[in-house]
Amino acid sequence: MERMTIDEIARAVGCPGSYPGAVDVISTDSRSLPEGCLFVALEGERFDGHDFIPAALRSGAAAAVAHERRDYGPGTVLYVKNTQRALMEIAKAYRAKFSIRCVGVTGSVGKTTTKEMIADVLSCAYRTLKTEGNLNNEIGLPKTLFRLDRTTEAAVVEMGMQGLGEIAALADVARPDVGVITNIGVSHLERLGSRENILKAKLELAEALPDGAPLLLCGDNDLLSRVRIPRLDVRFYGIENPACGLRAKDLREGAGETSFLLCGEFGELPVTIPCAGRHNVLNALAAFSAGLALDIPPEKCAAALREYMPSGMRQKVVHWRGITVVEDCYNASPDSMRAALETLAGHPCTGRRIAVLGGMLELGAISERAHREIGAFAAEKGIDLLLAYGGDACYYRQGASEGGIPAELFGDKEELLARLREEIRPGDAVWVKGSRGMRMEEILEGLYKGEVVNE
Template sequence: MEQMKLSEIVKAVKGSYGYPDDALIDNISTDTRTITEGSVFLALRGARFDGHDFAAKAMELGAQAVITERAVEGARCIIVDSTAQALLDLAGYYRDKFDIPLVGVTGSVGKTTTKDMISLVVAQKYKTLKTQGNLNNEIGMPKTLFGIDKQTRAAVIEMGMSARGEISRMSMSCKPSVCVITNIGVSHIEKLGSQENILAAKLEILDGAKQGAPLVLNMDDKFLANAVVHGLRKVWYYSVKDKNCDVYAANIINRNAGVDFDICYGGEIAHARINCIGVHNVKNALAAFCVGLILEVPVESILEGIESFRPEGLRQNITVKNGVSFVVDCYNAAPDSMRSSISVLDQLETDGMRYCVLADMLELGERSAEFHKAVGKYVADSHADRLYCFGELARNYILGAVENGFDKSRCMHFSDKDELADYLRSKLRKGDSVLLKGSRGMALEKVFEAI
């Protein structure tokens, strides 16, 4: 973070402050463990904590001032109506200091992978800041913006949400100059009610976008293909099916734990490779290719950036252990991402059995059983040899699979992860492949760790 005057911060958050304001600030903290000399502490409130309780402690640790919603004894308070909004306002003020391209990325599934691919492409030309980990909410996103400095030449910012208005507020803060929406699924449908409402929430990414900012959309998603986009802006469409798009993929071939394909654009053809499996990842690469063209990254460099991508952590990470290939994809789960991961299991080169190990998908509302059964039907249409399930909702995977012709004797349900791990360990042989997929709250990666 570059230094700001304390007086600038008071102005940016529209705060009330009655102390000398000529100090230089180089750190905005929401956690007293990160307080340094030259910090301003921002007292956020949550369901189980209240940052105001630590305001005085922040001063003791060296903070120059604290941003609060009320006076706190022992602290020099910049008082605002909402500290949550103050964080967004301050990050937006700071972002405005830098005239750099900023790519905003959202979507129901694949936004983190797409963000990572885009950042690798953009970094071929610009020193690029990107969202780290899961810092894609109204706290993490502004914290990411404070990471911009004089050397930064571009930023790629991921925006997630669980309710209407969240992406709008983040967009108003980060002011994207390019916007990307990967797809419209059913994640958070429990709160939003319908995919039409989810589409409206994702389109909020345009609320703070620069005038004329291009919008990159997945034409293979029926909701995005028919989205009504307001404003005078170029909409870039990408697809693996529709040859009338701005950018589309052809000649898709799985090879050596990756995918080779041609990218067709503007009458030109470029050969590309990604070192991960799945048509969904080809789509993510196409989104990154579009952004690269928009930001005038040379095509050869775009292709190098795409090829350099590797899955990380719990996102479709393929690991070989004792001759068994494991696809560990336990970061989150929704019907679309389930189908994507099952397709990865299908495409793995294997001489043995394919085990599909699925845990509950959470936060899907009253249609949860229906969504789980639909995934089970997809398993039945796949190349999976066994379906093992963990969690109460996961029983519906088996119901859907059996309804679609999958042999019930090839299905098992487990209520205990240790029991599942023990049983799976007893069955696995060299050459087998295993998919472990479920919502983050189900912690299915513990099964992999136990094996």
């Protein structure tokens, strides 16, 4: 972070007066308070940052931001109406210091993988900052922007949301000049009520773009394919929709990679990405389109995508004791579950294909039907065994059993783990996936520590 004066910060958050000093670190974590930092006291469900302001000032913080008036002892305290909103205002003022190309990414599923691919593409031509992990909300996005410095040439900023107005607020701070919307699914349907409302929320990103800016949309998505915004340069990418300006065809999946022919105004270009699945091809198309929007030659975009490496627990392939394990525990929705099962069905293996699925959360009234349909889809794709855990996963079992494949339900992870160890043998492919709240990585941790019965 480049240095900001306390006066600059005070003006950004609407505090009258004159304040001495400057900061080059802004912290919201009471456990990490470097001397001379600005401490923004956020209030959460299980903590209140205001309780830590006295200690922060005593340990050398240059100033603190608070919305509760207390006796914090000696030191500079900027009083605001809401500290969370103040954090966003400080980030907005800081972002305004930099003239960079900024890509904003949102969507129901795939936005984190797409963000990572876009960052890889842009990094071949620009010094690029990206959102780390999934720090994509009103706290995470400022933390990303505070990492901007004089050497930054481009940024890729992921934007998540739970309801209407949230993408608009994030985009107002990040000021993107290229927008990417990966798809409109059913994530957050419980809160927003319809896919049309989800589309409305995601299109808040488009409203924040300047006139003539590129807006990159998945043309294979039924709702996004209908979007028309005359003031923007709307570009579609896809596999199925022939109207897309950027298309992938002749997809060929191998062991842990997918090759395809990319078609656009530049002609045809062979591309290979080191991950499997049509959904990842769509993510790669979004990244390629972002590269073109920022004037990167097609060949350089393709070369950058070849070097992409999946991060975290997003379809990370692990070869363990002769078994292929796909760690996909980051999150789940009906769309991403279908993509995972379709990819598992096509995954080359000499043994069985086993799906270990945790429940999907935040689906509201459609939860029962969605889980049953995923179970039926697993059967349709010929998955050999489905082991289900948590939430409404009992409906996975119903749908799978009705479709004619063996499926078992577990209310305890240790029981599921024991059954999985009994079932797997070298040559099998095991895909572990569920909503973040299911913590399916605990099954993986237990699996790697234990023994395989049928080795």
